[in-house]
Amino acid sequence: MARPAAGDVPGPTDTNLNLVTTYLEVPFKEKDEAKALGARWDAGERKWYVPEGTDVALFSAWLPVSTKTANSASVPTSQRAPSLESAGRDVALPKKGVTLSQLLASVAQAVAQSFRSGVWTIVEVVETRVRNGHVYLELSERSTDGSLLATARAIIWANIANRILPEFERATGASIAPGIKLLVRAKPNFKPQYGFSIEIDAIDPDYTLGDLEARKREIRSRLQQEGIFDANKKLPAPWDFNAILVIAPQEAAGLGDFRAEAKRLERFGVCRFVYASSRFQGEGAAREIRDALLNALADWDESGNASPDAVVIIRGGGAVNDLAWLNDYELAKTICCLRVPVLTGVGHERDSTIIDEVANTRFDTPSKVAAGIEQVIKRRVDESRVNFEFVTAHATRVGNAARVLLDKGFTAIQSGAIRQVGTARQTTSALIGELQLGANLTVRDAKHDAGTLMTDIEHKAYQLLAMAKRDVPSAFAGISGGAGNVVKTARALTTTRLEAIHDRTSLDVRRSKESIEQGLQSVALSAQHQIASARNRATAVFREVAGQGPEKTLGRGFAIVRDQRGQPVTSAADAKSMVELEIELRDGRVAVGVKQGW
Structure with a gap:
């Protein structure tokens, strides 16, 4: 329905005051505007009407044609309200001024005439409130440097909200919340009592999805240009888990699911978990997550413990725009540059954030992160069990083989020792026999030489005696003395030779005994060394087998x-x-x- 121009709005004269019930023709979509101007609803007639004592001119846009004509004819031109332009010139004249309600009513009509239908507008939500099904919004627009360019209040009436919001959430997975950017069909509206606002009757989900994806695409491109996009992903996945750092919202449902699985591993001493909390949505959440992560790693290093096997970042499910706070360049860059593998479990299977893309391993949910950790530990345990069984069997085989070799070696050593002893005995007996024979021969030769010498001495003695008998008796004494000396010398020579023969024989016998004893000691020492070496090797094998016993595995809760x-x-x-x-x-x-x- 066409509405009068701002300059055609009648003034509050007595002739314009409604003294009877005047019904209005108000379309359903304009009922709130008529109600704001003071119209009332007649449930019996099912029509809106102008209460008595209210200026009918305010509702000229909805007056029936007959009523408009009558009101126009009854109001003299001189008594009608001036236009906005003339009102601005005459505002200083009290007798010719307009009331504030008339001025704002003219503004309302001007706005309504300028925007008869909604205009597709890009807005950013600052605040949301819901009351009686109506959704009240605070909207803004900011420049690229964050400066505020415009703000406005907006409303989505309950009947419209019930229709468009479920469709938007179903299409985008996001909810209307602070920080989200929207493309909305907005109809400006001005009410004298409430001021300027915007009525929203449609939301384009494709724009929101595109904005969220564009933000991720920009971050992804920057990280790829810097050459660090897949740096964390290229780190080798943890071979086993002994200590893990967990970053999560405090007391979140997703953290509870994760902690329930983690406590079971901690109870059996399999793995240790250290928790650091942070906000995961809202302005500044990404910075708080980054600070919590870096501070926790710094504390870890100061404690002197080895670095954690992995960093786990988890949070439960939520709307897409709740998770969009994680699409932050600085947070993603920090994860890329970590020298520790990062495991993420954010939202649900359909959710994806930039930190999921740069992480070493991505899981659908927090509980699946815990399940993945448990599977790796179980895999290592199964491998350890198989390896233990293999080592046990191999050690048994090696031990049996070593025992056989030891028995064979001991038997060989024993046989060799017996043979060596037998050979030494034979050699000793032969040497003793040779020594005895040599001694007997030497004694015999000495006896023969002594007999021959005695014969010679006796012969010479007889000759000398004969010569002495022939010589003058005076020489007898000299001859007797010389013969005594000769006999004495012969006896001394014989004695010396016998002692030399005896000493030589004793020395040879002693040397033979010492050689035999050294040979026996060498054989015994060699046998002892071989036996000790075999015993040490067998002990090492048995110690290795015992060291790989099941006690270590049993100590881990199996x-x-x-x-x-x-x-x-x-x-x-x-x-x-x-x-x-x-x-x-x-x-x-x-x-x-x-x-x-x-």
Whole structure:
């Protein structure tokens, strides 16, 4: 319906005051505007009307044609309200001025005539409130440097909100919240009582999705240009987990799911978790996450502990724009430059943020991060069990082979020692026999030489005696003395030779004994060295086998199930067929019964 121009609005004269009930023709979409001007609803007639004592001119846009004509005819030109232009010139004249309500009513009509339909407008939501189903918004526009360019209040009426908001949330996964950018169909509206506002009756979801994706695309491009986009992703995934740093919102539902799984690993001493909390949405959330992460790593280094095996960043599900706070360049760059693998579990399977793209490993939810960690630990345990069984079997084979070699070596050493002793005895007996024979020959030769010498001496003595008998008796004394000297000399020479023969024989016998003893000691020492070396090798093998025992694995919270014969049970099917089992734990064994039918 066409509305009068601002200059055609009648003034508040007595002839314009409504003294009877005047019904209006108000379209449904304009009911709030008419109500704001003072119109009332007649439930019986199901029409809006102008209350008595109210200026009918304010509702000229909705007056029936007959009523408009009558009112126009009854109001003299001199008594009508001046236009906005003339009102501005005459505002200083009290008798010719307009009331504030008339001025604002003219503004309202001017705005309504200028914007008969909505205009697609780009806005950023600053604040949201919901009251009686109506959604009240504070909107703004900022320049690239953050300067405020414009602000306005907006409203989405309840009946429209119930229609467009579910469609928007379904299409984008986002909700109307501070920080989100929207392309809305906005109709400016001005009410004298409430001032200027915007009525929103449509939202384009494609623009919001495009804005969120454009923000991620810009961050992705910057990181790729700097050559660090996939730096964290290229780090080798943790081979095992012993200590993990967790960054999450405090008391969040997603953190509760993660912590429930983590506590089970901590209870058995498998892995240690250190938690640092931060806001994950709202202005400045990305900076707080970055600060919490860097501060926690700095504290970790100062504690003297080895770096964590991984950093986990988690939060539960939420609207797309709630997660959009994580699409921050500085936060993503920090993750890229970390020398520790980062695991993320943000939102749900359909959610994706820039920190998911740059992280070493991305999981759909926080609980799946915990499950992934547990799977890696279980994989290592299974590998350790297989390796332990392999090492045990190999050690058993090596031990058996070593035992056989040791037995063979000991037997060979024993046989060699016996042979060496036998050979030494034979050699010693031969040497002793040779020494005895040599001694006997030497004694015999000495005796023969002594006999020959005595014969010579006696012969010479007889000759000398004969010569002495022939000589003058006076020479007898000299001859007797010379003969005594000769006999004495012969005897001394014989004695000396016998002693030399005896000493030489004793020395040879002693040297032979010493050689035999040294040979026996060398044989014994060699045999002892070989036996000790074999014993040391066997001890090392047994120590290596014992060092790889199941106690370490049992200390990590695992158990060995054995049957009544003490053999390991490795399958549930075998366990069900038995009546009683024995479970070996870290500090002992427990006998248990098997409940049939499970």
